Amino acid sequence: MLANRRQFLGLSAxxxxxxxxxxxxxxxxxxxxxxxxxxxxxxxxxxxxxxLAERLDGAKITIVDARKQHLYQPGxxxxxxxxxxxxYSVSGTGxxxxxxxxxIEEAAAEIDPVAKKIVTTGGKTVDYDYLVVATGIKLDFExxxxxxxxxxxxxxxxxxxxxxxxxxxxxxEMDRFTETGGVGLFTRPGTEMKCAGAPLKxxxxxxxxxxxxxxxxxxxxxxxxxxxxxxxxxxxxxxxxMLYEDRGFNTVYDHVMKxxxxxxxxxxxxxxxxxxxxGFDFTNVIPPxxxxxxxxxxxxxxxxxxxxxxxxxxxxxxxxxxxxPEVFAVGDAAGVPKGKTAASVKWQVxxxxxQLVAQIEGRESSETYNxxxxxxxxxxxxxxxLIEFDYKNNLTPSFPGIIAPLEELWISWLMKxxxxxxxxxxxxxxxx
Amino acid sequence: MxxxxxxxxxxVFEEIFGAGxxxxxVAAAAAxxxxxxxxxxRDHKLESRRFLRAELWAPVGALAAILFVQFWTNxxxxxxxxxIDVIVLILIGSAGAIGLTILAYVVPSLLSGRRSA
Ligand SMILES: Cc1cc2nc3c(=O)[nH]c(=O)nc-3n(C[C@H](O)[C@H](O)[C@H](O)COP(=O)(O)OP(=O)(O)OC[C@H]3O[C@@H](n4cnc5c(N)ncnc54)[C@H](O)[C@@H]3O)c2cc1C
Numbered sequence: 001m002l003a004n005r006r007q008f009l010g011l012s013a014x015x016x017x018x019x020x021x022x023x024x025x026x027x028x029x030x031x032x033x034x035x036x037x038x039x040x041x042x043x044x045x046x047x048x049x050x051x052l053a054e055r056l057d058g059a060k061i062t063i064v065d066a067r068k069q070h071l072y073q074p075g076x077x078x079x080x081x082x083x084x085x086x087x088y089s090v091s092g093t094g095x096x097x098x099x100x101x102x103x104i105e106e107a108a109a110e111i112d113p114v115a116k117k118i119v120t121t122g123g124k125t126v127d128y129d130y131l132v133v134a135t136g137i138k139l140d141f142e143x144x145x146x147x148x149x150x151x152x153x154x155x156x157x158x159x160x161x162x163x164x165x166x167x168x169x170x171x172x173e174m175d176r177f178t179e180t181g182g183v184g185l186f187t188r189p190g191t192e193m194k195c196a197g198a199p200l201k202x203x204x205x206x207x208x209x210x211x212x213x214x215x216x217x218x219x220x221x222x223x224x225x226x227x228x229x230x231x232x233x234x235x236x237x238x239x240x241x242m243l244y245e246d247r248g249f250n251t252v253y254d255h256v257m258k259x260x261x262x263x264x265x266x267x268x269x270x271x272x273x274x275x276x277x278x279g280f281d282f283t284n285v286i287p288p289x290x291x292x293x294x295x296x297x298x299x300x301x302x303x304x305x306x307x308x309x310x311x312x313x314x315x316x317x318x319x320x321x322x323x324x325p326e327v328f329a330v331g332d333a334a335g336v337p338k339g340k341t342a343a344s345v346k347w348q349v350x351x352x353x354x355q356l357v358a359q360i361e362g363r364e365s366s367e368t369y370n371x372x373x374x375x376x377x378x379x380x381x382x383x384x385x386l387i388e389f390d391y392k393n394n395l396t397p398s399f400p401g402i403i404a405p406l407e408e409l410w411i412s413w414l415m416k417x418x419x420x421x422x423x424x425x426x427x428x429x430x431x432x
Numbered sequence: 433m434x435x436x437x438x439x440x441x442x443x444v445f446e447e448i449f450g451a452g453x454x455x456x457x458v459a460a461a462a463a464x465x466x467x468x469x470x471x472x473x474r475d476h477k478l479e480s481r482r483f484l485r486a487e488l489w490a491p492v493g494a495l496a497a498i499l500f501v502q503f504w505t506n507x508x509x510x511x512x513x514x515x516i517d518v519i520v521l522i523l524i525g526s527a528g529a530i531g532l533t534i535l536a537y538v539v540p541s542l543l544s545g546r547r548s549a
Contacts, residue, residue: 083506346434347434350434372434380511381506381507382506382507382508382510382511383507383511383513398436402516403516404514404516407513407514408513408514409513409514409516409517410507410511410512410513410517410520411516411517411520413505413507413511414501414505414507414520417505417506417507418448418504418505419444419448421447422444422445422447422448423444423447425447426440426443426444426446426447429443431439431440431443432440432443432444
């Protein structure tokens with residue numbers, strides 16, 4: 001008996017030891033004295049900083065961002081649906097950065113990729129050997145005549161994108177609207193945008209609340225698509241079209257919002273047949289999206305594509321600049337055909353980091369980005385479709401045969417609500 | 433998703449619960465399981481009467497686990513949308529059932545000390 005017990009304890013101790021030692025062995029760090037500057041400490045910049053600090057020994061890494069708050073933007077949809085408080089999306093930029101890098105708490109004002117230096121708004125010049133551009137997106141509210149941030153939360157005007165507090169104000173308006181009914185007007189901009197599924201999600205969520213409150217009969221839901229489709233991936237577009245029909249939405253195509261009159265509650269749209277006006281009792285304004293001015297005023301953007309938007313001219317597989325090989329762009333700033341989501345960041349950053357480290361080492365990297373993008377497309381509170389696709393518009397499910405991408409599922413909702421933010425946080429730390 | 437790895441899942445779980453709570457829960461689960469195995473080794477068998485009594489807790493554990501997940505998230509039974517959702521529901525229920533059964537077997541056994549067969 002005693003022997004038995006001892007054997008048993010020995011066995012369990014061995015088991016515990018196996019668990020502890022099976023954590024992945026860290027690859028040896030590469031020695032380098034390269035000066036690396038990262039512009040932007042959002043999702044992509046922070047993940048890149050952590051991964052570079054992990055891979056390199058001796059490199060001087062500097063991250064430049066004036067924003068003290070880190071924003072978990074996928075949470076804005078949940079805030080604007082009344083499911084999370086505004087602070088759900090807010091943390092400190094510094095909380096996520098590795099301790100051994102420099103953080104300049106200023107914005108970049110100038111980039112000179114020929115002289116390989118940047119200048120900050122405070123006038124600091126920082127020279128670099130490698131530059132990682134991760135400045136994200138500028139929301140161009142001014143491009144919509146009559147629109148400004150202070151209108152959000154009044155007169156039926158909401159904007160989920162504008163930030164966590166604005167998302168909370170949007171919820172207050174949506175909550176009020178779904179109590180009474182009326183015309184709900186939903187749009188998306190004519191430019192590239194981050195998370196192209198988000199405008200659709202919010203339309204579905206408003207519909208869901210109106211149904212649950214019993215006001216759907218008194219509610220008209222209009223969705224104004226910017227072109228002839230609802231979603232850029234054909235197979236997903238068809239599914240969304242079917243769901244829109246099922247939910248009884250009125251869809252108009254080729255409508256891009258150009259002006260809003262908060263007093264009269266009328267939005268004006270540019271269409272192929274001239275301007276059209278649509279009245280609303282509630283609307284979710286999503287403005288055109290562009291690169292921040294510092295990028296648009298630099299030589300980094302594409303010159304023959306997206307000229308009104310200014311995305312950085314990178315190779316779509318390596319994330320390396322096509323003209324300045326020591327410059328990389330990751331996240332929303334990158335001028336690639338797809339991939340303005342945090343899910344894309346999660347794939348792009350390890351690729352760009354490996355390409356950069358390989359360049360330092362003088363070897364070729366085989367890591368590439370295939371356009372992977374994912375969007376948990378919420379179709380009601382409690383259900384979503386876990387849509388994942390690549391450059392070729394192929395569906396690329398992470399759990400093939402288990403989680404059907406085009407089905408409205410509870411498990412996909414659970415992933416959005418429980419696992420997405422932790423996965424995002426793990427990504428920031430360079431661990432996912 | 434790029435590189436779905438064990439390390440990534442551990443990182444995600446550490447973010448969900450915090451590293452301390454997560455590893456604490458793993459350790460607690462492992463300790464209960466080890467105690468269960470230890471009791472079987474000690475008694476040379478599974479005490480069938482005690483196990484039967486412990487099994488009465490299974491439905492309670494199953495229901496509690498399912499209701500906990502629904503309470504923790506903004507979702508309920510009406511959100512079941514396809515076969516995988518039913519499977520997930522069954523898995524959550526089974527985890528609760530098995531967990532509570534083992535706990536209900538282990539705790540009284542350890543408290544009352546060794547019983548003669
Ligand atoms: C409403 C909404 C819902 C979304 N839902 C999802 C979703 O469900 N799933 C998903 O994967 N993604 C989603 N996204 C998209 C996701 O949040 C972004 O794709 C992701 O944050 C991009 O990371 P980034 O680092 O490129 O940009 P950001 O995270 O926006 O960071 C950019 C950083 O650059 C800084 N910066 C700007 N200008 C300068 C300058 N001149 N100098 C220095 N720094 C500068 C900014 O201060 C900011 O910190 C959603 C986004 C929104 C708004």
